[in-house]
Amino acid sequence: MVVSVNQAPELSDSAFATWQDIIEDRLGLQLPEQRRSFLKTCLSIRMREIGFEDYLGYYEFVRSGDEGLIEWNQLIDRLTVQETRFFRDPAAYSLVKDHLRRRIKDSQRPLSLWSVGCSTGEETYSLAMLTAEVIQRSTEEQPIRFGITGSDISKQALDRARKGVYAARRLELVDTKLQNKYFVPVSDKFQVDQQIRDRVCFVRLNLLELSRSPLRNLDVIYCQNVLIYFRKWRRKDIVMELASRLAPGGMLVLGLGEMVDWSHPDLYRVPGERALAYLKRN
DSSP states (O other), X not given: OOOOTXXXXXXXXXXXXXXXXXXXXXXXXXXXXXXXXXXXXXHHHHHHHHTOOOHXXXXXXXXXXXXXXXXXXXXXXXXXXXXXXXXXOHHHHHHHHHHHHHHHHHOOSOEEEEEETOTTSHHHHHHHHHHHHHHHHHOSSSOOOEEXXXXXXXXXXXXXXXXXXXXXXXXXXXXXXXHHHHEEEETTEEEEOHHHHTTEEEEEOOGGGGGGOOOOSEEEEXXXXXXXXXXXXXXXXXXXXXXXXXXXXXXXXXXXXXXXXXXXXXXXXOSOSSOEEEEEOO
């Protein structure tokens, strides 16, 4: 049953502040006043499903014991899964394509890419298809190997990503040739072809625990539409950690407007007004 905002119990200022604190503390995500209705809807739907009527009572439940931990992980999926599409930002993907061409020209070593905050996998598979196309058009001899890692905090989103099955509307920006080449019709949906899925690995990762990730020496780190949910000081911490994972000459792609007046001594910005990217100095 879908619960409308009007049907849901009122989320008081104190309850809102309490939930803001735990979400930011555990996930790093900032929920300003304009997202109060979003939080109210997410909480009320889940509360009705498991029999809670009070926001603070539900809050105490998710903070207590093993059952609370399990429930918290269920709630994470409601709070973090966002709908996206393949090749959502053409300008950014164009930068990545040009960058990969140069990397292949300069070296024949395997390529490694990371899609940060990958949600249900469209971004990760887009990078995989783009990389496969660049390699096929750039090498006449033995194809260069490559791998893409997609990370997200939502187990539900990652489960969907691993299946690689999507509604037609998610493919609106996919070129017809690529759609015919890399997707297989499955009933009224489309599944990413096995050859692309074999190049992709999905892992669960909280951005507040980036230091635990073993990923390093990356050719591309793609982190778009993720940082907007964090406070400015935390965004800088995340981006500094990501920058440290780049290989010399590697590219970091961010969302326009997500980082303002940010700089790093080892990185320089790629010229362009339609996308935000940095290259690590060799």
